[in-house]
Amino acid sequence: MTTLPKSRTRGKLPARYASVVMPLVLSILMTFVVSGISTLKSLGATEAFLATWPAAWGISWLVAFPTLLAVLPLVRRIVAVVVAPPAAA
Numbered sequence: 001m002t003t004l005p006k007s008r009t010r011g012k013l014p015a016r017y018a019s020v021v022m023p024l025v026l027s028i029l030m031t032f033v034v035s036g037i038s039t040l041k042s043l044g045a046t047e048a049f050l051a052t053w054p055a056a057w058g059i060s061w062l063v064a065f066p067t068l069l070a071v072l073p074l075v076r077r078i079v080a081v082v083v084a085p086p087a088a089a
Contacts, residue, residue, distance in 0.1 A: 023065065
């Protein structure tokens with residue numbers, strides 16, 4: 001039986017994918033919550049809510065994910081202007 005070296009982590013993506021995975025996860029979670037609240041406010045807690053929410057979430061995610069990818073560099077620059085860099089250890 002062959003074992004993998006301890007330095008390699010099985011099942012995880014390489015670090016170079018973090019710039020896409022972070023906005024992917026963020027967009028999924030944020031659009032899930034926001035579309036749910038918006039749909040609930042619009043339709044109330046009815047069967048129509050459960051029937052409508054998945055489509056509302058899907059459309060909002062299709063807009064949010066590419067938007068996040070496009071604006072993330074700008075957001076990082078704005079944050080760098082507003083937040084002090086970490087102190088040297």
